Amino acid sequence: MKFENKNAGWGFAVGLPAYLFSNFSNQFNPALTIGLAVAGKFPWAQVPGYIVAQMLGGIVGGVFVWLTYLPHWAVTEDKAAKLGIFCTAPAIRNYPANFLTEFLATATLVFSIAAMGGVKVADGMGSIVVVSALIFVLGCALGGPTGYAMNPARDLSPRIAHAILPIAGKGGSDWSYSWVPVFGPVAGGIAGALLFVLVF
Structure with missing residues (x-):
């Protein structure tokens, strides 16, 4: 899959539910939720x-x-590929650089959404376009080094699922890296919110 196609897919995967659940709750990201709270929103x-x-x-x-790919687990030998379906992994494992990438991406995400007025950034279908475009741009700009979690629930939760599910031939869940896509986004979300408060 081409990199830009992957980013477009992620963009709409975030934008569509943000629109569908906008009447009562359209936040799926702990880093964003904490950031919006810090920003007073x-x-x-x-x-x-x-x-x-x-x-x-x-x-x-x-x-x-896991259920979607059930027939595939037993015939797929690549353990890293199996893990990669659930969570992110860095292209080059360098914890400070990986942390910085997640920090910057999430800081930009939270700052942008806070500056646009929160998750309900537009009426009707406009919210899909705005949120999807933001995720697409961040993915293209900062997605390569780490796979851009920008969301602890997008990485840690499926990683837990990988660890506990009976996946045929799976390897480890790479817990040594798991802190990066949790603390990087949370710290970045707080920083983006503080920057929003400072600027606006």
Whole structure:
């Protein structure tokens, strides 16, 4: 799959549910939820519940991924490819550089969404276009080094699913890297929110 096609897919994978669930909750990213709370655009009292729901949703999503590819697990020998269906991995493993990439990508994401007024950035179908375009651009610009998690629930939750599911011939879940796509996005989200407060 071409890199730009992958980024377009991720863009719409984020933009479409952001639109579909805009009437009651369209946040699927703990780093974004924390960032919007820091920016004063989301109530802190709701943050813990949202994060729990986001993380559980990611695990359930991981189970559906496992079921979708059920016939493929036994005939696929590449353990890294199996893990890669669930979570991210760096092109070159360098923890400071990997952390910085996730930090910058998520800081840009949170700053941009906060500056646009929150997740409900446009009425109707406009929200799909705006959010999808933002994810697409961030993926093209910063996605190569780490696979751009930008979302702890997108990486840690499916990684947990990978660890606990009976996937035929799977390897380890690469826990030594797992902290990067969690703490990088959270730190970046906070930094992006603080920059928003400073600028606006």
